[in-house]
Amino acid sequence: MTASLSNDAIARLLERHGRLLVVAGESAFRARAFERAAESVRLYPEPLARLAERGELTSIPGVGEGIAYAISQILATGAFPAHEELTRRIPESVVELTAIPGVGAKTALKLYSTLGIDSLDALESALEAGEIARTMALSARMAETVRAGLAAIRRRTGRTPLGAARPVAEAFLAAFSRARPQDRIALAGSARRWEVTIGDLDFVIASDDIDDTVAALAEIPMLEGQARSGAGEVTGQLPGGIRADITITSPAAWGSALARATGSAAHLERLGGIPDGLASEEAVYVTFGLPWIPPELRAGGQEFARWREIPELVTIDAINGEFHAHTTWSDGGASIVDMARAAASRGYTLLGITDHSQSLGVAGGLNSERLAAQRLEIDAADMTAGVKLLAGAEVEVHRDGTLDYDDETLAALDVVVASLHTGLRQPREELMARLERVLRNPHVDIIAHPSGRLIERREGGDFDWDRAFAIAAETGTALEINADPARLDLDPTLAERASAAGCLITVNCDAHSTSGFAVMEYGVAMARKAWLKPEQILNCWPRERILEWLAARGRSSS
């Protein structure tokens, strides 16, 4: 039994197998089964080795007889037969190719079987040599798609999205606190500053006995490959392959150590060196004649000129409702009533129910008949738990800028959120013409996730933002900061520009379940990085004022 194999390591292997099954052209359902099982295993609280000993692997959701056998093989040998057989046919690295937009499983397999291309590097070489275009199996057009896709991937930072890193950080904080309740631990670095992507995770621990703390760290299973790099420095690897840098300090020097480890480099440089031996961050800032600066604002710029405004910035308590949420009517996991109750428990007084429109078939989009039926249920549930429900929709924007419902249907809705989910690779002219048409559509109240980016996975559209913001300010259309950690869109820099241009901002979770509202902390952090105040954010307004705003836009909500 390989006791050292972590749940994360097992999950990674199952996930790689799932992805390889897709490329191999196996059943998409079988591939998904492996990916689902991997997700389930990664989050499983108990080491799988112990479950395997008890013969309880199939108690994990998504793990049946087949995958339980694979896991037992992985635990015993570090691999499993089906995976070894598959990798003999197709190298694992071929999966890399499918990261290129426009290259799916079939094309990746074709590239491998006809040209032996088994990685992005090999693909780039073949492209340089002109092999792609010369090969009869692949057209010149394909070569161009590949070239553009490779360039987009090379532009990626290779950093970890915040939404992947923070849950890992929180799990580690909890695990350490259980092991060493007498020590104090905090997250530091870019994750504490709510940067959209992070390079590694930094932690600071205050301890009266550094050696004891180091020994306790060695006992935490989720921190692998630990090394002591200095008297009070420990490094290691956390789930997802994220590097952890841990600084251990005395309680008396906690403030100095935390401020240093939090950064940013530009912020520290502007401060001009953190004094040693201060017990709190407040004490650190006092020496510079400053109040405590919240981590998300430590960018090395405006915080030194605008610190007096900090108490006025938006906080999570100022959020009074949301305009973008899904239910089981389309691709959500909770009913209208359950979503309303979850909203109420967050102190909201208003919630827009905005399921997908008809052309987004994969998400179970509603045609106008089902939309009308849904309104009956929304109206019946209105004021459930004291929350005003708006019968809205997240409406697809077609490639020509027209919307997915006719004017009559749109006019009957309480709120219309418009989204571009497809055709984001259109050239700037087309994309802008399309966006302008949406912004000038009198039925549209809010533009959801305006750029369409998926962090580290897909770049946003090539919009002319200054022009877009000017039009949005003119039409009064609100622009969303989507709090989903996979999106964080608008980005804080764009949100700040939009607000400066006079645009109204709204921060929404795009919740697909009752737990989906938890990501609001990300959205608020982004809004704070953009130096936004509640007045500038539509869903911080009192309910009556929001309803007046909607009414003034021709909305019928009562």
Added chain:
DNA sequence: GCCGTTTTCGGCCCGACTGTTTTCAGTCG
């Protein structure tokens, strides 16, 4: 491969868009 008040087989992941096409395969959301 997993799952189940739809329960041991058959559904799960549908439909639009694009161009690798010219009657349909591949990709994407």
